[in-house]
Amino acid sequence: MSLTHMDILVINSSTGTYNGTLKTYLLLQVDIRDEDALDAVFASTRFDAVIHFAGLKAVGESVQKPLFYYDHNIAGTINLLKVMAAHECKKLVFSSSAAVYGSPKNSPCTEEFPLLPHNPYGRTKLMAEEICRDIYRSDSEWRIILLRYFNPVGAHPSGYLGEDPRGVPNNLMPYVQQVAVGRRPSVTIFGNNYATKDGTGVRDYIHVLDLAEGHIAALRKLFDSSSNIGCEPYNLGTGKGTSVLEIVNAFEKASGKKIPLVIGQRRPGDAEILFAGTGKAERELNWKAKYGITEMCRDQWNWASKNPYGYGSPDSTKQNGSNSH
Numbered sequence: 001m002s003l004t005h006m007d008i009l010v011i012n013s014s015t016g017t018y019n020g021t022l023k024t025y026l027l028l029q030v031d032i033r034d035e036d037a038l039d040a041v042f043a044s045t046r047f048d049a050v051i052h053f054a055g056l057k058a059v060g061e062s063v064q065k066p067l068f069y070y071d072h073n074i075a076g077t078i079n080l081l082k083v084m085a086a087h088e089c090k091k092l093v094f095s096s097s098a099a100v101y102g103s104p105k106n107s108p109c110t111e112e113f114p115l116l117p118h119n120p121y122g123r124t125k126l127m128a129e130e131i132c133r134d135i136y137r138s139d140s141e142w143r144i145i146l147l148r149y150f151n152p153v154g155a156h157p158s159g160y161l162g163e164d165p166r167g168v169p170n171n172l173m174p175y176v177q178q179v180a181v182g183r184r185p186s187v188t189i190f191g192n193n194y195a196t197k198d199g200t201g202v203r204d205y206i207h208v209l210d211l212a213e214g215h216i217a218a219l220r221k222l223f224d225s226s227s228n229i230g231c232e233p234y235n236l237g238t239g240k241g242t243s244v245l246e247i248v249n250a251f252e253k254a255s256g257k258k259i260p261l262v263i264g265q266r267r268p269g270d271a272e273i274l275f276a277g278t279g280k281a282e283r284e285l286n287w288k289a290k291y292g293i294t295e296m297c298r299d300q301w302n303w304a305s306k307n308p309y310g311y312g313s314p315d316s317t318k319q320n321g322s323n324s325h
Helices: 035-044 059-064 066-086 120-138 172-180 208-222 244-255 279-284 293-306
Strands: 005-011 025-031 050-052 091-097 143-149 151-153 187-190 205-207 231-236 261-264
Touching: 025 035, 035 066, 050 066, 059 066, 059 120, 066 091, 066 120, 091 120, 091 208, 120 143, 120 231, 143 208, 151 172, 151 208, 172 187, 172 244, 172 293, 187 244, 205 208, 205 293, 208 231, 208 279, 231 279, 244 293
Parallel strands: 050 091, 091 143, 143 231, 151 205, 187 261
Antiparallel strands: 005 025
């Protein structure tokens, strides 16, 4: 899928549901910035709700190409919301990010924390949230849930569905995975002198299966007629912090491979410790993460060992230099 496009899964409501067996579906690719193309899709069928994942997500790239990010993440979101409103589809689950919090001084980080993103990527997520809040204030028929992901990792336990980033991975786990299968020589750690138990940054990693369940829980909430949801944010994380070195060690144990490390300088704007307060999601969405780091690394390695070059081949994979985390 091109990063300039969004995949649209059209579920026939007469033959399938989001929480049952899908019997028919249609997958389309549409540029999220193309309002006419989006309108044509919405005109072709009736949508009950939208889960909006489409967007760019690399922090470093957003610093280098801010207009690129504002165009895709903000202009694209505005187009989608305009088309949804025109077709009376007013239920939305929005893919937001813990990046909206910036570098809070304390964790666990709750939904009430100040929203102070440090980079264009985080600002696009916050701006999209604000747009959603303004839409609800202007029209109370809207029901919107803003899911603030922390750090999604892992893969489907079958080993047939996993993360395959193009070019150099921007996140720790897929980078470690590519080192483990021999595609890259080492992982560079951004800083080992933080005030943490091993000196490396601490984050909240969440299994993609738990993340998927969080979206199902959000949809159920939107369709719960007894709930006046309005426009509400929810953190999706485990509520536990794991350091970079702990992730590397857990992946070594899962894979049986040694992961060579290089220690680099801190990245400007990186938080020392950031993990989620998940009480609101547990109470109001009836959702809680089930999987820990052991399961995340186990499933990620199962995918990597079966698909060392992702969905491509050695010839289609660029062997770029090492990145850092």
